[in-house]
Amino acid sequence: MVQTNRQILLASRPEGAASVDNFRLVQTPLAPLAQGQVRVRNHWLSLDPYMRGRMNDSKSYAAPQPLDTVMIGGTSGEVVESLNPKFKAGDKVVGMGGWQEYATSDGSDLHVVDTTHVPLAAYLGPVGMPGVTAWYGLNRIIAPKAGETVVVSAASGAVGSVVGQLAKSAGCRAVGIAGGADKCRYVVEELGFDACVDYKAGNLYQDLKAATPDGVDGYFENVGGDILNATLARMNAFGRIALCGMIAGYDGEPIPLKHPQLLLTQRLLVQGFIVSEHIDVWPQALSELGGLVAKKQLAYRESVAEGLENAPTAFLGMLKGQNFGKQLVKLI
Template sequence: MTDQNQQILLAGRPEGWVEARHFRLEQGPIPEPGEGEVLVRNHWLSLDPYMRGRMSDAKSYAEPVALGAVMVGGTAGEVVVSRDPHFKPGDQVVGMLGWQLYGVAPGRMLQKVDTTHVPLAAYLGPVGMPGVTAWYGLNAICEPKTGETVVVTAASGAVGSVVGQLAKAKGCRAVGVAGGAEKCRYVVEELGFDACVDYKAGKLKDDLKAALPRGVDCLFENVGGEIFDALLARTNAFARIALCGMIADYNTTDPYCMKNVRTVLINRLKLQGFIVSEHMEQWPVALRELGGMVAAGKLHYRESIAHGLENAPEAFIGMLKGRNFGKQLVKLV
């Protein structure tokens, strides 16, 4: 064990695009766990779009990260010291210990995981928060029926890739939207979607029309903006929309003005936003299904990996700009 902790702190609140100057790397002592607490050496750090919202002090569903505080984030690592009888050194755990090498948390805030058949990093992706997000939004909100068309935006990402595969397993037609020919090939050829529209090709409306001859019954929306607007126009009557993310607007000072909102009324759509952490009662069922699928090789995923905590800010900025392929992680050991 090294004798120093490394942490990345929030140094400033961005207006528009996040820049490296909004973060600060610091070193300090390794924290000591108190009674009922556990010290963890983080092996993996998860980078996710929601973190952009936590950098802002605008009103939201969660408190912002304070200036000078460790950036929030999911982690997976190994117990070093435990003062909780339910954990022992060497246990593999996931938690929310943030952008740092070592973290302390109450035992009740950590989840012990089995890495026999599922890699540790996967507990931050398809068998973690992104996977449960996909599972909940699809099953609880979209409620797809066999033969229906399910559309997923950001289809090659950590959430979208799982949504499409779960939809296929339910007998649905899965259509993705992704940025670039390479990502669309991956979505169709490796993930098994029926079609994928490249929104960067410059023919968004025409390509959506061609890919969706029977319209949209379920939409899992991760992007927002022009893509969401164009898909609203393709919805069928009584379609269901799980509004998971609006990444197109996270870094802009001039949000896109929706033109097809009246479709919600005309087609009697169900449109529901959700925060997966508000539905913890569903996590055990979701994780059992997702873990079983990954262990059996029935749920495919891809990871983009940055190496070293010091490279987390650049990887995060790249993810917000769509440079990542699949789940964005930082390897800390």
């Protein structure tokens, strides 16, 4: 039986941009399980933008992560030992195991999953939190009608890629915003969006205008800042904005909304949301998303870093958009 765990702790809080110095890799002994506990060997660690918010010591929707504790994070893996009657060794599970190779849990965060048709890693992507995030924002906030135009930022990412594909299924024109020609090509050619605007090239507003000749009815926002300002100026009357993330401001840069008057003159709806607060929709959303992935009707892409020790670098790269699709760490 393995006696040692490897973990990454939050060592310090970022001042401005996060850096590798904010993290610390430690080795810790594994204590014997207590009654009711489950031990999971994490195979996959999910890296997500929300983690950046937790690193700050500021008021947000979640308490800051305490210093010197294991970084929070979604994981999927296999039960290796269980003193909990709901789980047995060999079960494939998803949970909130954190940035570590072994997680010890009372089972309350764990769900057994079926990997017959859906890969274990996909439960951290299109059939996990990112997928449900896309599903909720699109179906419950934007609520698109066939023929409308839906725009999503970070379109090649874990959430954005699902938003656009679901919007296409709903009969909408799906337009992505992404950084770089490669990502934009992927968004159009492999994900099937109608168009994709490269925010790093040319004039964002003019390019978005060309890609949305009938204006924008629904906007799924992951980025904020200049991208939000440009898209807001394209919104049609009675448009809906699902506010899911504002990664542009995570390091503390000001990202003012330049023309809030547009919210009034176009009678827009804006709704900020956190998918973990809408657990009522998860069963339906996961069932639909799992079915689409199993039938290969929902495309997705993963960026995989190998080894726990590479998680900080992969995380920092993701915050800069260096990943391509869902950022995962394979815990070897």
